[in-house]
Amino acid sequence: xxxxxxxxxxxxxxxxxxxxxxxxxxxxxxxxxxxxxxxxxxxxxxxxxxxxxxxxxxxxxxxxxxxxxxxxxxxxxxxxxxxxxxxxxxxxxxxxxxxxxxxxxxxxxxxxxxxxxxxxxxxxxxxxxxxxxxxxxxxxxxxxxxxxxxxxxxxxxxxxxxxxxxxxxxxxxxxxxxxxxxxxxxxxxxxxxxxxxxxxxxxxxxxxxxxxxxxxxxxxxxxxxxxxxxxxxxxxxxxxxxxxxxxxxxxxxxxxxxxxxxxxxxxxxxxxxxxxxxxxxxxxxxxxxxxxxxxxxxxxxxxxxxxxxxxxxxxxxxxxxxxxxxxxxxxxxxxxxxxxxxxxxxxxxxxxxxxxxxxxxxxxxxxx
Amino acid sequence: xxxxxxxxxxxxxxxxxxxxxxxxxxxxxxxxxxxxxxxxxxxxxxxxxxxxxxxxxxxxxxxxxxxxxxxxxxxxxxxxxxxxxxxxxxxxxxxxxxxxxxxxxxxxxxxxxxxxxxxxxxxxxxxxxxxxxxxxxxxxxxxxxxxxxxxxxxxxxxxxxxxxxxxxxxxxxxxxxxxxxxxxxxxxxxxxxxxxxxxxxxxxxxxxxxxxxxxxxxxxxxxxxxxxxxxxxxxxxxxxxxxxxxxxxxxxxxxxxxxxxxxxxxxxxxxxxxxxxxxxxxxxxxxxxxxxxxxxxxxxxxxxxxxxxxxxxxxxxxxxxxxxxxxxxxxxxxxxxxxxxxxxxxxxxxxxxxxxx
Numbered sequence: 055x056x057x058x059x060x061x062x063x064x065x066x067x068x069x070x071x072x073x074x075x076x077x078x079x080x081x082x083x084x085x086x087x088x089x090x091x092x093x094x095x096x097x098x099x100x101x102x103x104x105x106x107x108x109x110x111x112x113x114x115x116x117x118x119x120x121x122x123x124x125x126x127x128x129x130x131x132x133x134x135x136x137x138x139x140x141x142x143x144x145x146x147x148x149x150x151x152x153x154x155x156x157x158x159x160x161x162x163x164x165x166x167x168x169x170x171x172x173x174x175x176x177x178x179x180x181x182x183x184x185x186x187x188x189x190x191x192x193x194x195x196x197x198x199x200x201x202x203x204x205x206x207x208x209x210x211x212x213x214x215x216x217x218x219x220x221x222x223x224x225x226x227x228x229x230x231x232x233x234x235x236x237x238x239x240x241x242x243x244x245x246x247x248x249x250x251x252x253x254x255x256x257x258x259x260x261x262x263x264x265x266x267x268x269x270x271x272x273x274x275x276x277x278x279x280x281x282x283x284x285x286x287x288x289x290x291x292x293x294x295x296x297x298x299x300x301x302x303x304x305x306x307x308x309x310x311x312x313x314x315x316x317x318x319x320x321x322x323x324x325x326x327x328x329x330x331x332x333x334x335x336x337x338x339x340x341x342x343x344x345x346x347x348x349x350x351x352x353x354x355x356x357x358x359x360x361x362x363x364x365x366x367x368x369x370x371x372x373x374x375x376x377x378x379x380x381x382x383x384x385x386x387x388x389x390x391x392x393x394x395x396x397x398x399x400x401x402x403x404x405x406x407x408x409x410x411x412x413x414x415x416x417x418x419x420x421x422x
Numbered sequence: 423x424x425x426x427x428x429x430x431x432x433x434x435x436x437x438x439x440x441x442x443x444x445x446x447x448x449x450x451x452x453x454x455x456x457x458x459x460x461x462x463x464x465x466x467x468x469x470x471x472x473x474x475x476x477x478x479x480x481x482x483x484x485x486x487x488x489x490x491x492x493x494x495x496x497x498x499x500x501x502x503x504x505x506x507x508x509x510x511x512x513x514x515x516x517x518x519x520x521x522x523x524x525x526x527x528x529x530x531x532x533x534x535x536x537x538x539x540x541x542x543x544x545x546x547x548x549x550x551x552x553x554x555x556x557x558x559x560x561x562x563x564x565x566x567x568x569x570x571x572x573x574x575x576x577x578x579x580x581x582x583x584x585x586x587x588x589x590x591x592x593x594x595x596x597x598x599x600x601x602x603x604x605x606x607x608x609x610x611x612x613x614x615x616x617x618x619x620x621x622x623x624x625x626x627x628x629x630x631x632x633x634x635x636x637x638x639x640x641x642x643x644x645x646x647x648x649x650x651x652x653x654x655x656x657x658x659x660x661x662x663x664x665x666x667x668x669x670x671x672x673x674x675x676x677x678x679x680x681x682x683x684x685x686x687x688x689x690x691x692x693x694x695x696x697x698x699x700x701x702x703x704x705x706x707x708x709x710x711x712x713x714x715x716x717x718x719x720x721x722x723x724x725x726x727x728x729x730x731x732x733x734x735x736x737x738x739x740x741x742x743x744x745x746x747x748x749x750x751x752x753x754x755x756x757x758x759x760x761x762x763x764x765x766x767x768x769x770x771x772x773x774x775x776x777x778x779x
Contacts, residue, residue: 080701087705091712097722098545145579146749170573177578178748180586181468182719187576188552195559198570212537212551215514225544241704245697333609334446336700340601341454344708349465354717356546359471364464378517385542388515
């Protein structure tokens, strides 16, 4: 390995990057855009869900329970109906998320301690329906207890650690950093080698004393710096714009991130070499980076709920380890040493990817 | 007119051959959409089915044991007893448990159950505490005897078992098509520019509009093929009920493809190299997925962002395809969505026709 060769290759790649300010701007802007989108737009908690009410008799008791729903933080009554058909139509059109039916004999049955309320949920979005159901059950239960005048047999004190208000933003932003880095890292490198192959530049490189190891190293070197710059931008925005607490150490986060960036960059280089042309490389990286990182990393969908076969697949998604590490360092302030298995997995992936890329680079026809 | 058709046919023949010549590209039209559907169909679930829960029972009363038995009987939770809070907290630090159920020593005198959820995954935290408190409350009341004066009966319409899959699988069809077509369109145009073959096409009698249509039709065919392929798989494999009108799906897909391909062309008009086209494509696709309501309800977004979602064609197609599958709607239920997709597509096409010379 001749360091001068590596430097020459890296310098050439720098020029490529600087000559195309539009691509460079996109690479630097993308993490911020994604962070802002996820940070501001994505909210999984529900407040003021629009519900419709069908109140079949107007008496004090029915009015009371309806007012309770309207006053709660979770629901907002946006429509009142007079028959089931119009309630059904409003649910069908998505105008309301749920319908509350207070039957005509509600007050009478309440006197016999045997009243029933009906909640009709638009369950197309099952998650929202589940959350609404939980809120409504708790609300009706509290109401019923207050009517009966009994002390509740058990009280529940509900707390949440690391994110006291259960605000989804805090849980999401550290994960987003992982998604962003997974996408950017692979994206940056996935076209570079394919481009050389497509243009035929590789043939020219074959006449130089450059070896394949030097070629790979020089190619990836500049992108590593851009990747780390992206990372610091994203961490800065998370802490200063979104007020996500960074409870662990910045050094640990940087170190783990560097490891992850290297893994995804090698993944991109590998895609580049396998595809051989930019169109195919772009297709492969599109479906092998964003979607797995988004869906199989435990970022929003918990891995332990997946079928076992799929859980095994998530082990080869590098973002899986980094999402966990990022959340641990940000929110729990845990040292990565405590969860060394995740770090070890990333390290193993790095070595394996480097090995595969090195072997695969033999086909480029450069010196060994 | 006839000359135009002849030229178009020639261009189409070239485009189809160029796209599908590489066997790996042919593979890419068929296999990844299927894999995406199957993997995502299984992965995408917000529900918490087998949550690991730590239990710290300092009270050791009959009642606390009864409550725990009720939690276990629910089947969704796997309980792990811990001797003290420190050990349980350590387990939560390492992501071993999602929540801690804590009974204080004075539980017999003061019946308070403490539920501590891991807020670093806020959605799961909400669902786990919701389910746990429901079970504990219910079982506590049963022990105390006496029914409460009001009961809530809930009915989940369109998706009675609250299966997340029925919500996500139709959505995946829409995203698969977006991913498969938008960047591909952009790349086919930009490749001609980058390779210099666009110059050569310019000296032919091919008109600008013919060129754009010739570029779009092959990708549109791939897109439609993918819609059919993935829809059949969704019905056959995941058994998602398709209650609506198939012709409405066809119309929706065509309009949706017009808008994704139009956006692809627009991207190509802003990029001079394939790398730029791909980066721009990512720059568009990711917000399009996030803002579409695919996983995150639009109504929860801040109002400014909600306005932004009106520019997202995926948003409209998601409504159409979900309602077609689950609610069984027809063409006339979604005239607004069809109209918006057509409008977005036409605007994008017009802009790119003006820009590509």
